[in-house]
Structure formats: C-alpha cells, structure tokens
Amino acid sequence: MAAATPPTRTNRIRSVTIEGFRSLKNIRNLELPPLTVLIGANGAGKSTLIRFFELLSWMLKAKNLQEFVLRHGGGDDQFFMGARKTPRIHAELCLDTEKGQNDYRFDLAHISAGDSVMVMNEAYRYSAHDIPTKAKWTEIDAVGKESSLLDQTHKTAKTIVNLLRQCSTYHFHDTSINAxxxxxxxxxxxxxxxxxxxxxxxxxxxxxxxxxxxxxxxxxxxxxxxxxxxxxxxxxxxxxxxxxxxxxxxxxxxxxxxxxxxxxxxxxLLTLLNLPPDRLPDVMFFDEPELGLHPHAITLVAEMFKRLSKKRQIFIATQSPYLVDCFELENIIVANANNGETLLRNLPREQYQEWLDDEYQLSDIWLKQAVGGME
Structure with a gap:
C-alpha cells in the first residue's frame, strides 16, 4: 500500500507584532492559528487587527498606502492616541510557507504636510524549516510614501508580497437600496x-x-x-x-x-465558502459574519469556516456567544480595552480546561469575565 500523501502546508501568517497602530499600542508576537476567532465587546478593538491587515493589503497590492490612509481618517488617526504621542508605528510579521519562514518588518512615521505617512526601515528574511538558526535580515535602504518591498526582485520579498497583498476582508453588511x-x-x-x-x-x-x-x-x-x-x-x-x-x-x-x-x-457567505480554493485568497477576514443570521445558519457557516481553514487562513471578528461556541480554545483570541489600548491574547488550554471540564461553554468563560468579557 502506498504511503499517504502528507497534507500541503498552507501559506499563512504565523505571528504578528504591532506597536502603535491605532488602539494596538503594544502587541508582541501574537500567535495566529489557521482559524482565528477574535472575540470582544463593542469598542474592544477586535476589528483594529483586521484594519491593520487591510493596510498591508493596500500597501502591497499596488502601492496604495496613501489611499488607504486618506480613506481612513488621515495619517494622524493611524497612530495610537495620535502622532504626537506615538511618533512611529512598528510591525513585524512571520509568514509560514511549505519550505520555511518568511519575516517582514517595517515602520511608519507621520508626515504633517498632507497628514500622510512615510514607510521606512523595511527588511525581510527567509529561514528554512530544517535550519535552527534565523537568517540575517535584508534591509531596504529606501524611504518613501509607499513600500519599497514591491520593487525587490528577491524571491523572499516576492513571496511576502504575494501573500500579504491577498489579504481580503469580506463585508456583507451593506444591503441598503444602493448596495x-x-x-x-x-x-x-x-x-x-x-x-x-x-x-x-x-x-x-x-x-x-x-x-x-x-x-x-x-x-x-x-x-x-x-x-x-x-x-x-x-x-x-x-x-x-x-x-x-x-x-x-x-x-x-x-x-x-x-x-x-x-x-x-x-x-x-455560502457562495464564498463553497468556492474552489483556487478562487479564494490565501488569507480571509470576516468582520461580524453572524449579523442577521439565524442560529442554524451560524452553525452551518461555522462548520464551513472550519473546513476551509484546512486550506486557507481564516480570521473572524465577532461578539456573538453563539458563534464563539462553535470553535475550540485554540482558535480564540480575546480583545479587551484598557485606557484606550487594545489588549489581544490567546487562551492557553491548560489555563482554561478546568472551566470546560465543568461543562462551561467558551462563551460562558468570556461572558463571566474569566478572560475579560462583557460587563
């Protein structure tokens, strides 16, 4: 009997560090599972993480960073408590591919003239999975209003661009007469x-x-x-x-x-989640997909998210206890607000398994303030 073919490793974002972007003052090495469910009350900032990846997509799709900034309130609004308090945004991303790990980092600084931003300190590197030591960073000397990563010819830079530019956020909220x-x-x-x-x-x-x-x-x-x-x-x-x-x-x-x-x-939702993988981006974001759905529909959609996450990376931002209960501890990232700052954290199973053993649902743990849920 022939040996089973191992599953293909899906290109995905493994972890992220974000310092100074909107309410994300200090997010360090946040682990992002293939299926990530962000839970939090209104105003907790769970959607801010999605906005960050939207910024990346605009920045790397066609050098449209300034267009993103213009559409989202101007440059000063992108910095935690404004550019006077936070003069620089710093970000680092770890991307997993089949053969190795691709890292990318950059800074954004505010430009008062025109209320825009400037990209600086870009760098990238590739480290093979079978080599224990990290590779050295390749630094990009250019500074400008748009990313210079797009201009790089190195394979690692192209791999990073191809993954991050595909980050797609799905908003099916607008069903107004002019939609x-x-x-x-x-x-x-x-x-x-x-x-x-x-x-x-x-x-x-x-x-x-x-x-x-x-x-x-x-x-x-x-x-x-x-x-x-x-x-x-x-x-x-x-x-x-x-x-x-x-x-x-x-x-x-x-x-x-x-x-x-x-x-x-x-x-x-059902059309999108049933499309063949080659008709879907590698990384998909959903902001409150449960809106307007019957509980039976939420259960069906959740099962489809699970199935699709074996081939594509899925991010879901929600405040629906019903939707949260469809997933596992390992999928959950909790968003809490503290003096204008968004805190994001994973839920270690060893810390919360006792609650689940006592027949609590995931939403019970959240709502009862064990992980900082609603008041």
Whole structure:
C-alpha cells in the first residue's frame, strides 16, 4: 500500500507584532492559528487587527498606502492616541510557507504636510524549516510614501508580497437600496466574489455553467436554512445578470430588493465558502459574519469556516456567544480595552480546561469575565 500523501502546508501568517497602530499600542508576537476567532465587546478593538491587515493589503497590492490612509481618517488617526504621542508605528510579521519562514518588518512615521505617512526601515528574511538558526535580515535602504518591498526582485520579498497583498476582508453588511448586490453585474466578473458581494449573481451564474455540483450544493445549503427557498433565477441579458430567486410556495420571482438582509448575507457567505480554493485568497477576514443570521445558519457557516481553514487562513471578528461556541480554545483570541489600548491574547488550554471540564461553554468563560468579557 502506498504511503499517504502528507497534507500541503498552507501559506499563512504565523505571528504578528504591532506597536502603535491605532488602539494596538503594544502587541508582541501574537500567535495566529489557521482559524482565528477574535472575540470582544463593542469598542474592544477586535476589528483594529483586521484594519491593520487591510493596510498591508493596500500597501502591497499596488502601492496604495496613501489611499488607504486618506480613506481612513488621515495619517494622524493611524497612530495610537495620535502622532504626537506615538511618533512611529512598528510591525513585524512571520509568514509560514511549505519550505520555511518568511519575516517582514517595517515602520511608519507621520508626515504633517498632507497628514500622510512615510514607510521606512523595511527588511525581510527567509529561514528554512530544517535550519535552527534565523537568517540575517535584508534591509531596504529606501524611504518613501509607499513600500519599497514591491520593487525587490528577491524571491523572499516576492513571496511576502504575494501573500500579504491577498489579504481580503469580506463585508456583507451593506444591503441598503444602493448596495452593489442589487445592481445588474457584468457576467465576466465572476472568478472571485467581491468583498461586498456585489458580483454574487455573476459568480453564481458562472458556477451553474461550469461547476453544477458545487452550485447545487450551495442551493441545497441555503434551503436547509431557508426552507421556502427553491433556486436562483439567473438570466443573462446584454452581458449582465441580476440577482433573483424563486420560492417553493409559488412561481413568483423575488429580486434582491425583496430579500431580507440576513438572507442576502447568507447567500454571499455560502457562495464564498463553497468556492474552489483556487478562487479564494490565501488569507480571509470576516468582520461580524453572524449579523442577521439565524442560529442554524451560524452553525452551518461555522462548520464551513472550519473546513476551509484546512486550506486557507481564516480570521473572524465577532461578539456573538453563539458563534464563539462553535470553535475550540485554540482558535480564540480575546480583545479587551484598557485606557484606550487594545489588549489581544490567546487562551492557553491548560489555563482554561478546568472551566470546560465543568461543562462551561467558551462563551460562558468570556461572558463571566474569566478572560475579560462583557460587563
């Protein structure tokens, strides 16, 4: 009998150090599991970690750091308590690939003129898994308003850029009348689901044409949660498609404007989480994905997060006890606020196993203040 093929190591972010970014004053060597669930009350700062990785994605995607800063309140707002109190942001990331560890570090300084930021002290290195000592840093001498890592030709720099630029945050919150999901969409924009779900109809139409079994699975899963749902009605007209569906009780076709917010978010989540891995980024962030979902839907989505985390790295920010209880201690990072500073920490099993042995749920531990939950 042939030996089993070992699972392929997923490229992922192993740990991060962040000093001075917004409320993240001093986060050192925070371990990030393949499936990370950030829990915390309103204002605890759990979403700030996601914003940091959004900054990285903008910075390394097409040298759009200044655009990110402009869209998010200006340069001064990116520094803990402002640039006068915190003159510099420092960050270090450890990225795991199949053969080794890729490290990247950089600083950001505030520029008063134009309320922008400057990138400096960039460096990178690669250390093989089978070599115990760390490699020396390769320092980038350039200083400027955008990252110079993109200009490096070394394989390590390219590996780091390729992983971090793919960090994608999915917000399916906007289901207002002007939301993109209500628009007719170009059928050719169908390979990846956009972060706001705007091209959902195009993605579903493509799956129905090219991967019928996957499409049927999505429809079946939606029906498990919404028994009145029968199928999508996806008709191409002049190269565009509109999101519509039909129920089981009648042949009336419902447009997205007649669909509840929770149902639209469910359509987006189940479609995204069922896409083939090659149509997904390596690192995926979800900010409160439970909004508007029925408990049965939350359970289904949580199981799909677990399955997908074997192939892609998943980050979830939530304050839902129901969602938290779907995961394990090793998945949890707790966010607490202390005098404007966000504290993030893992939950060691040896410290909290006794609570679980006494039949407490993860959410009970959090809510009862054992790890600093709600008041």
């Amino acid at each position: 993109a999901i209500h628009n007719r969409w170009d059928v050719t924009d169908s390979f990846r689901l956009r972060s706001d779900g705007g091209n959902l109809a195009a993605v579903l139409l493509d799956l129905r044409k090219t991967d019928g079994k996957r499409y049927e699975l999505i429809v079946k899963q939606i029906n498990r949660v919404l028994p009145t749902f029968k199928d999508f009605v996806l008709e191409e007209e002049a190269g565009k498609v509109l999101l519509r569906w039909v129920g089981r009780q009648s042949d009336k076709v419902f447009g997205s404007h007649l669909t509840s917010d929770g149902s639209l978010r469910l359509f987006c």
